[in-house]
Amino acid sequence: MAKNEIVFKGTKDGLHILLKGDSSFEEFKNMLDEKIRPSKRFFEGAKIIGFSGKSIREEEYLELKSIIENQYGMEVIGDYNTLNVSNSYDIEEKSKKYNEILETRNSVEEKGLFIRGTIRSGQFIKFNGNITIIGDVNPGAYLEAKSSIIVMGIMRGTAHAGSDGNYDSYIAAFRLEPMQLRIGDIIARSPDGGPYKSGVPEIAVVKRGMIIVEPY
């Protein structure tokens, strides 16, 4: 049995499995097993973004998916309709398509408000979407966004992201030295004795019910 009838192609988003040749589905299954089982730990946690080459039916796809996920500890992204099979070997084109799908996993489609200039004490910006400030936000200023907030400058004021309770929202700034950050109904304040200055761009996200600030 020619083992190289199954080829893994790595892309930056994950692995792509190429089914070459005319072997039957059962043979492919065996070949896959032979290939993965010896180096199971290497493959564990890997993401499979699709199959190409020999076309497989939906039942076969689901069977493969279940084997890969349950026995090998890998993850298959998407479903039959979006990911699977063409007879084309053009992985490049395929993975481009998957990129588009993948990107939406980390992206927010919301209206955006862009403001250029300094937001000063007493100024209150409220927007039903994302807020982007190109400039500084000074102490005493207040930003409230239904989604996320980006400050391309120094964030010294108070920002409230995810104002309708969306914990996936975040607050990012070139310099994050805020009075207070709020995401959803979680509130974090700056340490006593003045805001901590890291000197690098940072992002505030919600992890385990807390607002965590980290460099991005």
Next chain:
Amino acid sequence: MGEVIVITSGKGGVGKTTTTANIGTGLALEGKSVVLLDADIGLRNLDVVMGLENRIVYDLVDVVEKTCRLKQGLIKDKRFPNLFLMPAAQTKDKSAVTPEQMMELTKNLAEEFEYVLVDSPAGIEQGFKNAIAGASRSIVVTTPEVSAVRDADRIIGLLEANDLKNPQLLINRIKLEMVKRGDMMNIDDIVDILAIDLLGVVPDDEQIVISTNRGEPAIVDDRSLAGQAYRNIVKRILGDNIPFMSLDTDEGLITKIARVFGFVRK
């Protein structure tokens, strides 16, 4: 048509009135015709600082209400014939005039004088709105304290919202020694936060207290460090490019004072 400049700060006690008196006197020293308008109705001070309190007959409210003519509300300065003061009323409050009346008043004064300086009251209410109503230019006074800078920031936002673009910043009462020790906010920190043009920095000077109490603005005193700073500021208002005083010096006091005026800050 003269220029109407409002001097404001938000916070009280940072030196608006002292600044108005000194800049006004400085402009008069340069030969300009100047009128100082005290918009702090109910808490008038400018007349005291100018040493003209005993000459008050009519005031701003009388002029606005047409109890007297415009000229009758003006007090000529003791020293400079081209410097006038229109005092605030002391027995009324800020609601005695409206922004529309102030706009008309400053417009009338600007026809007679080259510079109309409006001394704004502290706060952001009616009195502030009156003070900025007729102005075409603004100077924001702050001291190197977090609270004063915070209020200045608020005021700049309000000025910009009221179409007074490009306010200029005057930092008052800088203590050279404290800045050097790192115990006081330095000028760069303040300018960074407020993000507006710096008009000048006035060092803390005991002479100011003395001259204020005597009713003689420090700017006429050649020995006063603050007076020197105000003279530079006046020249900048007139459009001259005067270098900033340098504060980061480790020299002895005498050389410091001698050299302090010759540097460009950046």
